[in-house]
Amino acid sequence: MNIVCEKSVLAAALGLAQRAVAIKSPMPNLKGILLETGEQGLILSATDLEFGITCQVETKIVEHGSIVLPAKLLTEFVRKLPDGLIEIKSDSENPLKIHIICDPIKFELSGFSPEEFPNLPGVKEDAVRIEVKEGLLREMLTQTEVAVAREDTRPVLTGLLMEIEGGKLKFIATDGHRLAFRQAVTEEKQELKAIIPSRAVQELIKILEPDIDQKVTVYVDNSSIAFDMNGLVLSSRLVEGKYPPYQQIIPTNFKTAAVVDAGAFTAALERAEILVREGGNNLVRLSIQDDGIKLLAFSQDVGAIDDFVNAGVEGEAVEIKFNVRLLLDCFRNIKDKEVNIDLTGEFSPCMIRPVGDHNYLHLVLPVRLNQ
Amino acid sequence: MNIVCEKSVLAAALGLAQRAVAIKSPMPNLKGILLETGEQGLILSATDLEFGITCQVETKIVEHGSIVLPAKLLTEFVRKLPDGLIEIKSDSENPLKIHIICDPIKFELSGFSPEEFPNLPGVKEDAVRIEVKEGLLREMLTQTEVAVAREDTRPVLTGLLMEIEGGKLKFIATDGHRLAFRQAVTEEKQELKAIIPSRAVQELIKILEPDIDQKVTVYVDNSSIAFDMNGLVLSSRLVEGKYPPYQQIIPTNFKTAAVVDAGAFTAALERAEILVREGGNNLVRLSIQDDGIKLLAFSQDVGAIDDFVNAGVEGEAVEIKFNVRLLLDCFRNIKDKEVNIDLTGEFSPCMIRPVGDHNYLHLVLPVRLNQ
CATH class of the missing domain: 3.10.150.10 (DNA Polymerase III, subunit A, domain 2)
Incomplete structure (x- = not known):
């Protein structure tokens, strides 16, 4: 050479x-x-x-x-x-x-x-081929990767599900406590499901630039995936197995619907998190009322917090407890100003999504513990 | 309250x-x-x-x-x-x-x-009081703290010696392998010696702002020191004990004197360091010749580097080995463009100081190992 x-x-x-x-x-x-x-x-x-x-x-x-x-x-x-x-x-x-x-x-x-030197993972010639804008792909991966399971008790959940169905490209992740879902329009007609390992997704997020319109070409076959970014190619084996039927757990009827300012609600969650992290319980109690959401958190021997965020609320008042970190992971990934928090009761998953946007949603299971 | x-x-x-x-x-x-x-x-x-x-x-x-x-x-x-x-x-x-x-x-x-709540370390009323410009104090501490001993086999060496003598405020540190010395003019007449613990120096460096002319007032008595930064006061106990007589080891006669560009020499040292870090020996061999300094480094099973930096050299040619990290610690703290490297032979300490500046110097002992 x-x-x-x-x-x-x-x-x-x-x-x-x-x-x-x-x-x-x-x-x-x-x-x-x-x-x-x-x-x-x-x-x-x-x-x-x-x-x-x-x-x-x-x-x-x-x-x-x-x-x-x-x-x-x-x-x-x-x-x-x-x-x-x-x-x-x-x-x-x-x-x-x-x-x-x-x-x-x-x-x-x-x-x-x-x-x-070992062969790199690669896709077969008959792989499905789709194109996505670089910035959009980065946003979709970032918003969903957060909910991937970190422990491998169920290997399929340690990957991010990529799905093409009904003209939509979808990414889904769940760790059993929450689910993140993001979709965008695609021209690819062939339906497919592929589970991408979390490490590959994380590296991809680091390589992709935000707000770039240039297209990334994605190739998928039944065992591998490749992302071609103008000559720079990241390829990965897929996680084997069948992803659970996530659609069934996305609720469609709600008893309480609140609309909050994303920034104000995130700030209140962050303050509560500082307190409950100290006590190790990670719990925040939301009391959804007429005109807003009361946030209550408590940490043994340390202190308590009583906060309030204005919200437009329709339906029944409800009291519900969450792991504050799961809510924060979700809210930190929402760029929109206004957010819907929809609930069916104190034991059912809460659905969080930007107001008027049906392409991104996050489900979070409440904590049933009595305290 | x-x-x-x-x-x-x-x-x-x-x-x-x-x-x-x-x-x-x-x-x-x-x-x-x-x-x-x-x-x-x-x-x-x-x-x-x-x-x-x-x-x-x-x-x-x-x-x-x-x-x-x-x-x-x-x-x-x-x-x-x-x-x-x-x-x-x-x-x-x-x-x-x-x-x-x-x-x-x-x-x-x-x-x-x-x-x-415990009492904070504080100085007595009869403490010596001096004033130093904030930016200058930060620079003096940064340039010398690097040579403080990290292990406490000799507790006095884990602190930074502050000395007032002959109208000069001096800071000195040595870990037995190198010595850093920095001085500036002071109006304080009373002579003193005080050893400041390294943790206090490190926190002080973080608090002090660079390039600020506002004065810091320093109070010293026989057991404590206090730095008053316009109402923000950092105080510390002093390290007890007698600092070794460092002046005796600062050489005054040299057989070889080289003048190098600080940036070029630092870059060459950094490249050598990447290689020798891998091999764990940390050694760089300098061959000081007519018109420059040859840098040679070697790492078993990995590779070798052969570099050259132009220098004005007077006196005898010499070959000498150093721990590359000790040289880097020193060169990274020199802001001046041109640097004197003065040597008395392959087994004697090398003196490094900015050209024409007698207020800052660094001594580094060569490595005697044969390789």
Whole structure:
């Protein structure tokens, strides 16, 4: 291998590829990034076996070749080089050794064999193909990933369900205590269900930029998914199994409907959270009345809080207890100013969604504990 | 107690006082902030027994009183209140309970008795009093604190020596491998030596603002020190013991004198550090030649680096090995463009100081290991 490239371009690409590197692995290869020359330039690939990232770097190719280099060291080192051209070339005597030259700096680095580098997860040729705007995809993933189960007692719940149905692209997550649902229009007609592992979703959220209209192409087959962001490809295996029928638990009739200002209600929840975190109970009691919602929280030996947020309320008055963190996770993901809080009673899930928006909703189960 | 104050002013003062709160302590009082009314308003105090912070808040006082409240909870809670006036008043039935009211928010908090709150470290009336510009004090502390010993095999070395001698205020730190020295002119005539604990220095650095000409008043007696920053007072006990006679180890004759660009040399050290960190040896070999300094570093099974930084060199050529982190700690604290590196041989301390500046210097011992 003998290539010449711009430092800044290589540093940026290494920073992206590094995200898929296995943090802890007994296989040195998995702590590495595969560098290989292609038709158009240098291709960087990394994988932790579950998901992978591939990206391209524009380079002048003097001699084709490939090698696996330690990811963290290479990324940090290239970042610290002065701006300008970098030459990367194989050692004439040892093909697993690379020289990185940026005059007067000469860096000699030992690598691993590219033959032993694992295949990245990839989709089959007949994969379903859809397009989503980058900013929208990021928003949809962020709003739903929060409800993914963190423990793997039921493996399917540790992933995010992606569904195409009736001209809608949908993302759904639930951990048994709450459910997050977000949908958007798609032109793809074929119906599908795929469960994306949470780690891949989290990395994707970090890579995607907010408020960007450029399209991301998503490819899905029955075992893998790939997100192509203008040449930067994140691919992942899917979680196997059948996702529970979530539609059945979304309520449609309510006895109490409140409309609150999202900012004011979030601030009140945050104050209550500071108090109950101390006591370890995490409970907030909402008392929904004529003209607003009273928030009461209590922490043994520490103190108590009595707060009130104005709300437009229709229907029956109700008292209901929640884990304040579940409500906060939901409210912090709502950008809209006004929010509907709909309830059927003190033991039924509460539905939270932006006023007039039927594309995003969050269900939170109340706490039944008596206190 | 019954007072009324501005939320933003109280939140800022709590944020400062909180810095002195004991992070882990079996005494609940030490996790608290003492609130007491004075002539001018509310006085906040906190201490971990070794050092303490006191600050004043402008308040309307309706009724005098005092209480100790849990620091973290109170600070976070006040920060989350809406802007405006806050009323803090004792419960009519329980003097160890406080009501914080910011309509419609009512927060009830249990506190501790102010009688059991420990005295803050304080200086005696006959303390020596000097004045230093805030920005300069911060710079002097930052440049020297880096060399304080982190382990307490010799307790005096875990503190920063402050010395007044010959019209100069001096700060000195050494951990046995390097020494940092910084001085500035003072009008104080009385000579003194005081060893300030490193934790107090670190908190002081966080509180002091850079590039501020306003004066900080420093009071020192034989057991304590206090820094008065316009009403905000940080006080600390001093480390007991006799600081070693550091002057004797500052060399005055050199066989090799190099002048380098600080930025270029720091960048080269940082690249070497990335490599040797991986191998765990932390060694960089400097070869000081006619026209510059060659940097060589090596990490078993990983790679090698060969770098070069232009330098004006006078005297003998020399090869010398250093722990790269000690050099980096020093170079990162030098703001000047050009730096003198003066050497007497491969086994003697190297002296590093900004060109033409005799107020700041850093000594670093070379590594004698053969490799």
